[in-house]
Amino acid sequence: MLAALPAVIFGIFQYGIPALAVVAFSVSCAMLWELLMNLVMKRPVTIGDGNAALIGLLFSMLMPATLPWWVVLIGTFAAIIIGKLIYGGVGCNPFNPTLVAVAILLLSWKGILRFDEALVNYDFDFYMLFPLGAVKHFGAEAAADYSLAGLIMGRQVGGIGSTFGLGLIVGGIYLILRGHVRWEIPVSFLAGIFVTALVFNMIDSAKYAQPLFHIFTGYTLIGAFFLAPEDSSSPVNFIPMLIYGAGAGILTILVRNLGAFTDGVVFTILLMNVANPLIDKIRPKALGRGVEHA
Amino acid sequence: MVKKPFFSLARPKLKYPVIDDFAVHKIVDLPLPSKVTLYLETGKSPGRLLPALGEHVKTGQKIMIHEGGGEYLISTVTGSIKEISDFTGTNGSEYKAVTIEVSGKDQFDEGLDFTGGLSEKALEFLSILPGVDPSLFIRDDIAVDTLLVFGIDRDLLVTTNQVAAGTQIELISKGIEYLKGIFPLKKTLFLVPPELADSAAETGIRIEEVKGAYPDTLPVMILKDVLGIKISNARDIRSSGIGVINAEGVVALASALDSGRIPVDKIITVIDRDNRATTVKARIGTPISHIFQALGIEVRYGDRIVMGGPMMGNAVYSEDIAIRHDTDALMVQDGGRIAWNSDSHCINCGECVRACPAKVPVNMLVRLLENGLYEEAANDYDLLSCIECGLCTYVCVAKIPIFHYIMLGKHEYARINNAEELSNA
Numbered sequence: 137m138l139a140a141l142p143a144v145i146f147g148i149f150q151y152g153i154p155a156l157a158v159v160a161f162s163v164s165c166a167m168l169w170e171l172l173m174n175l176v177m178k179r180p181v182t183i184g185d186g187n188a189a190l191i192g193l194l195f196s197m198l199m200p201a202t203l204p205w206w207v208v209l210i211g212t213f214a215a216i217i218i219g220k221l222i223y224g225g226v227g228c229n230p231f232n233p234t235l236v237a238v239a240i241l242l243l244s245w246k247g248i249l250r251f252d253e254a255l256v257n258y259d260f261d262f263y264m265l266f267p268l269g270a271v272k273h274f275g276a277e278a279a280a281d282y283s284l285a286g287l288i289m290g291r292q293v294g295g296i297g298s299t300f301g302l303g304l305i306v307g308g309i310y311l312i313l314r315g316h317v318r319w320e321i322p323v324s325f326l327a328g329i330f331v332t333a334l335v336f337n338m339i340d341s342a343k344y345a346q347p348l349f350h351i352f353t354g355y356t357l358i359g360a361f362f363l364a365p366e367d368s369s370s371p372v373n374f375i376p377m378l379i380y381g382a383g384a385g386i387l388t389i390l391v392r393n394l395g396a397f398t399d400g401v402v403f404t405i406l407l408m409n410v411a412n413p414l415i416d417k418i419r420p421k422a423l424g425r426g427v428e429h430a
Numbered sequence: 431m432v433k434k435p436f437f438s439l440a441r442p443k444l445k446y447p448v449i450d451d452f453a454v455h456k457i458v459d460l461p462l463p464s465k466v467t468l469y470l471e472t473g474k475s476p477g478r479l480l481p482a483l484g485e486h487v488k489t490g491q492k493i494m495i496h497e498g499g500g501e502y503l504i505s506t507v508t509g510s511i512k513e514i515s516d517f518t519g520t521n522g523s524e525y526k527a528v529t530i531e532v533s534g535k536d537q538f539d540e541g542l543d544f545t546g547g548l549s550e551k552a553l554e555f556l557s558i559l560p561g562v563d564p565s566l567f568i569r570d571d572i573a574v575d576t577l578l579v580f581g582i583d584r585d586l587l588v589t590t591n592q593v594a595a596g597t598q599i600e601l602i603s604k605g606i607e608y609l610k611g612i613f614p615l616k617k618t619l620f621l622v623p624p625e626l627a628d629s630a631a632e633t634g635i636r637i638e639e640v641k642g643a644y645p646d647t648l649p650v651m652i653l654k655d656v657l658g659i660k661i662s663n664a665r666d667i668r669s670s671g672i673g674v675i676n677a678e679g680v681v682a683l684a685s686a687l688d689s690g691r692i693p694v695d696k697i698i699t700v701i702d703r704d705n706r707a708t709t710v711k712a713r714i715g716t717p718i719s720h721i722f723q724a725l726g727i728e729v730r731y732g733d734r735i736v737m738g739g740p741m742m743g744n745a746v747y748s749e750d751i752a753i754r755h756d757t758d759a760l761m762v763q764d765g766g767r768i769a770w771n772s773d774s775h776c777i778n779c780g781e782c783v784r785a786c787p788a789k790v791p792v793n794m795l796v797r798l799l800e801n802g803l804y805e806e807a808a809n810d811y812d813l814l815s816c817i818e819c820g821l822c823t824y825v826c827v828a829k830i831p832i833f834h835y836i837m838l839g840k841h842e843y844a845r846i847n848n849a850e851e852l853s854n855a
Contacts, residue, residue: 227775228827316781372780372793422812423650423660423788 155201158208165212166192173221187226191215194234194362197297198355214240228263231409232366238402258421268398269344284348298358306359320377321365329356336393344393355401369385369409371416379415384408444644446673447589455593458710460724462532467752468503469517469525470495485511487530490692491539495526504558506694506714509533520744521841538691556686558713560680560696560755565668574613574673581622581677582634582640582647585739588699588759593709595677596626600696603633605680608687621652635690645787645819649674696824698757702727703764712753718760719749732765771831781834788815792822794833799835804843
């Protein structure tokens with residue numbers, strides 16, 4: 137949670153009190169749902185381990201600052217109860233809970249996560265169109281309206297915690313260095329995105345944006361460092377981790393460039409979560425079993 | 431013991447202890463206790479119990495346990511048999527506990543019949559020497575062609591074998607000559623830490639220096655790294671014709687065959703709650719309480735007493751339990767600093783998989799073991815490949831007692847298999 141703070145604080149700073157409201161409400165709702173379900177399921181209360189708070193925080197980071205309170209309620213319900221607790225709690229969930237919630241919201245209420253609509257009352261001095269939306273509808277020249285440095289520093293429209301690229305990168309590197317997250321997944325995810333975007337860009341640079349643009353917009357960075365490497369839904373062995381990350385990266389760009397959604401991160405990570413157990417079977421044989429170099 | 435650094439990109443290595451100068455290393459000789467307890471794992475012969483209460487025994491005397499069975503104990507003191515009871519050890523293993531009340535100075539049993547060839551002597555008198563695993567001599571159906579002499583210790587903080595090897599090098603050469611007479615050995619390997627390499631080389635046996643971190647000194651790892659042999663069942667190396675013996679065992683064997691008296695003392699590394707180690711020499715069968723009292727180690731409520739080292743030892747529940755011929759170390763762990771296990775779920779972080787030297791998929795294995803699916807665990811998830819080093823439990827973020835689940839799983843699997851064999855036979 138500490139690692140997520142730089143990005144979140146910037147987001148609150150940028151979007152003001154509504155953002156703080158959403159973040160605070162999301163965290164507390166998440167913890168309340170978990171407490172409620174623990175009591176209903178007659179299991180020991182687990183909100184003390186901070187996992188519910190983390191899910192709430194990550195969920196709020198993906199949302200626009202003006203999210204209505206009932207969406208937060210339903211979203212955290214989906215994240216905690218559907219995404220985590222019905223599977224058994226920490227460690228038993230096959231999907232990333234935050235992403236389950238976002239996916240349910242995206243599919244249920246079409247306009248809820250359209251950042252242009254949600255943030256229409258804000259007046260910033262940077263270009264206010266959602267970058268990935270602009271590129272999808274207006275082609276690659278729209279990307280020229282955004283400067284790369286601006287994108288990294290958060291001069292873009294997006295979720296509360298997902299715009300400040302620098303903060304996310306710093307937080308992510310901190311997580312890797314401390315050992316909470318293995319480096320293989322973020323690196324392979326970003327590599328997958330970069331290479332695939334590069335390929336598309338080379339094929340038709342009028343229509344598809346540059347790879348670096350794709351890395352710093354949308355949910356890419358928060359997905360790479362905070363969402364994709366979630367422990368129970370991601371593989372454990374070396375090669376599977378690389379396949380998982382790269383697969384998610386490639387699929388994301390495919391969705392962004394060829395698919396219906398402006399940002400594919402949510403669904404592609406969920407797709408790779410589904411494939412996770414099968415990919416994880418690629419592992420070395422234990423001592424004394426199997427044929428050596430057959 | 432080993433602190434995880436703040437930035438943990440690399441895993442910390444668990445290093446073995448090193449003794450710099452064997453000449454000045456102190457071995458504390460402990461006085462005799464007032465009573466000793468000897469344990470014998472009960473075999474399959476349910477014959478009448480032979481020893482009688484009150485029977486007088488001499489030091490080194492062989493005590494047959496069951497009528498018609500071949501199991502025996504060597505009395506380590508002179509006294510009278512006070513009690514014979516049943517004792518249940520770790521994982522449900524059954525023992526007969528024979529308690530002998532010590533009646534004073536040792537009277538060695540000079541009536542040992544040491545005639546006969548070396549192999550018969552070994553089988554009849556020497557299978558439970560300090561530092562010798564009974565299966566070495568008892569499994570005489572499979573010949574031993576490779577012998578590994580361990581001058582290194584298997585667990586962390588323990589220096590028993592190193593001390594035995596470092597202080598009695600001449601007896602080791604003699605002992606290996608005797609062993610060559612017992613087994614048709616084609617290869618003998620003396621495993622030593624780098625500090626002992628020079629003095630060990632004087633014995634003329636082939637030396638192998640073992641450095642490295644835990645668990646490189648475990649027999650299965652030695653076989654893999656030094657000899658290139660991969661064993662799939664870490665508990666049964668003997669079936670492959672490989673004999674494993676501690677340096678202390680070789681020394682005991684040599685002194686037994688030279689003097690005609692069976693050695694009854696055991697070298698033990700005693701580790702107190704601040705991880706300070708003392709090497710002691712105690713009579714086999716001494717209760718743990720006696721050893722702690724003699725060294726002034728206080729044991730408080732909530733502390734953990736471990737027979738063995740910190741990674742592979744077994745915790746015991748009472749200070750009245752006595753040391754055996756295979757107890758290499760005793761440890762007291764401070765109750766306030768023990769890491770508690772939890773019943774959390776596995777969070778799939780993968781630390782155990784990266785820590786396992788046998789490449790067992792621990793995260794999947796522990797899920798099956800928690801749910802009692804032992805056969806599937808053994809067949810599909812490599813339960814038997816585990817070398818029982820304990821590293822997975824050491825690194826587990828969710829603090830699951832993985833090692834205990836694995837030991838229980840192996841025990842249950844063996845029981846299921848034995849039951850099947852018995853019903854098939």
